[in-house]
Amino acid sequence: MELPSLFEVLVLFALFYVAFLTYNNLFCPKPSGKQLPPGLFPWPVVGNAPLLGSEPHKTFHELAEKYGPIYRIKLGSVKAIVLSDLKTIKQALVKQRQVFGGRMRFETYKYLQNGISNVFNDVSTQGEVWSKTKLEMLRHLHNLSTSTTVRKKMNDFITDDVIYMLKKLEITSETNFVNPEDIIRKAAANTLCTICFGKRYDYDDKDFCELLQANEVFSAVVSAGAMIDTMPWIRVFPKHRQILEAYKKAMKYRHKWALKLVEEIATSSTDKDLLEPKNVVTSMIKSNGNGKITTKYMDQIASICSEVFAAGQDTTPTAFNWIINYLLLYPNVMKRMKNDINEAVGDRLPTLFDRPKLPYIDAFIHETFRQSSILPISIPHATLKQTALCGYHIPQGIMVFVNQYSVNRDPNVWPDPEKFDPMRFLCKDESGGMTMNSEAVDKYLIFSMGLRKCPGLDLAKGWLFLATAILAQTCELMPDPAHPPSLDAIPGLTLRPRCLRLKLRINTLEVQKH
Incomplete structure (x- = not known):
């Protein structure tokens, strides 16, 4: 067989190059007189998707070093921009929140919460109904996290859930090193069930386990730049078609589960229950006036309720897994926290109301947020109309990625960003004592900001503080020498510790007597 000549190869290459440029001019037009952000040249059909790899947050971070804090990419047929520094993100999500507060109209979003999702809809899909529902969600969550009476009750049931979790971890790790993720996930999920519905589940309950499995399906499908949405043609392949069908089934189950509990509470609640709401459902029923x-x-x-559960059930336990991972890596941190608790609290168990007295624990949790970047890329936004950002033209309907990982690793904001140092978040108060550095707290990014800021932020921080404080006061952690902890992460919608195995021992009698 005769090989093609060099001339023939060059002709083929030239034809391919011309076709490539033609595609770019036809399908990637630049608005006349308006400058788009810099960015990558997209390939036909797939766009820049193959370049992202298994860790898109790191790829985005590297591209930001080349193109700057705002640049454009294309995933399949979907055009997108990536925002990578705090100043640019604040300009978009806070100062221009009404423009950048939209969501993409993806196929997978239609199956969430029976089509009336607050998190995955916006004013363009649901109008004023969405705005009112969003405000109602925020109002009830705010009431639950700020009311002193409710906070006392929350403190009690979070404490119960944390103690049960620690006892469970002690039992399961008695003879061997274990991965604590499943137990932590179920403990956090039970707290969320109590917040939403006033109900707990046994860890082995069939419906409870199926619910948690449905949430895993959700996390696997709804991730940054999910192929099933940005390249819908991929559904012709059996594997992806099966994934979509499993996702539809899981989302239907999750909403049906929540609706059943709401109906049960609505039909059984007494006037006394509504007089002093103890969960999201009774709080919303009371706000309806006549009950x-x-x-x-x-x-x-x-x-x-389903969305509050889904959001917190992924991020909160993932954050606590990283908290344990860092405590295994830096045992001196745990010693300091234990000493602080002994001085500020004494022998009793810590409470939510002790948080101002234990700033180092708060600082440790925030440094864990920063360095682990548990949610490295927020769920994509969309522009609701054309606008300008940092001097660039931004079209309407473009997908917007917020790379929180880049914000948390910015060396201009965080000196030596790879170093784990809780002291970044502390400063001295007027009396010379330590307190949280509010300026530092405003510079990291995990829970997004603006219209799409996580509504359950205060609840998540409360759970993590109490769980961390009780763990530090009462327990001893032993890493698995065969699988030592590291900073490596398993990529996904959230980043999870890759090597997390331990033994846990409860050293005090306080937990046993609770």
């Missing part, structure tokens, strides 16, 4: 709610409103309550 009688329509089927449509029950569906709305179920949607809100």
Whole structure:
């Protein structure tokens, strides 16, 4: 067989290059007189998707070093921009929140909360209904996290859940080193069930386990730049078609589960229950005035509770896994926390109300947020109309990635960003004591900001503080020498520690007597 000549190869290459430029001019037009952000040249059909790899947050971080804090990419047929520094992100999500507060109209979003999702809809899809529902969600979560009476009750049931979790970890790790993720996930999920519905589940309950499995399906499908949405043609392949069908089934189950609990509470709640709401459902029923709610409103309550559960059930336990991972890596941190608790609290168990007296624990949790970047890329936004950002033209309907990982690793903000140092988040108060550095707290990014800021932020921080404080006061952690902890992460919608195995021992009697 005769090989092609060099001339023939060059001709083929030239033809391919011309076709490539033609594609770019036809499908990637630049608005006349308006400058788009710099960015990558997209390949036909797949765009820049193959370049992202298994850790897109790191790829985005590297591209920001080349193109700057705002640049454009293309995933399949979907055009997108990536925001990578705090100043640019604040300009977009806070100062221009009404423009950058949209969501993409992806296929997978249609199956969330029976189509009435607060997190995955916006004013362009649901109008004023979305705005009112969003405000209602924020109001009820705010009431639960700020009311002194409710906080006392929350403190009690979080403490119960944490103690049960620690006892469970002690039992399961008695004879061998274990990965604590499953137990931690179920403990955090039970707290969320109590917050939303006033109900706990046994760790082995079939419905409870199926619910947690549905949430894993959600996390696997709804991730940054998910192929199933940005390249819908991929569904012709059996594997991806099966993934989508499993996702639809899981989301239907999750909403049905929440709706059933709402209906049970609505039909069984007494006047006394509504007089002093103990969970999101009773709080929303009370706000309805006469306590009688329509089927449509029950569906709305179920949607809100389901989303609160789904959001917290992934991020909160993942954050606590990293907290344990760092305590295994830096045992001196745990010693300091234990000493601080002994001085500020004494022999009793810490409470949510002790948080101002234990700033080092708070600082440790925030440094864990910063360095682990548990949610490295926030769920994509979309522009609701064309606008300008940092001097660049931004079209309407473009997907917007917020690379929180880059914000948390910016050397201009965080000196030596790879170093784990809780002291970044501390400063001296007027009396010379240590307190949280509010300026530093405003510079890291995990829970997004603006219209899409995590509504359960205060609840998550409360759970993590109490769990960390009780763990530090009462327990001893032993890493697995065969699988030592590291900073390596398993990529996904959230980043999870890659090597997390331990033995846990409860050293004090306080937990046993609770």
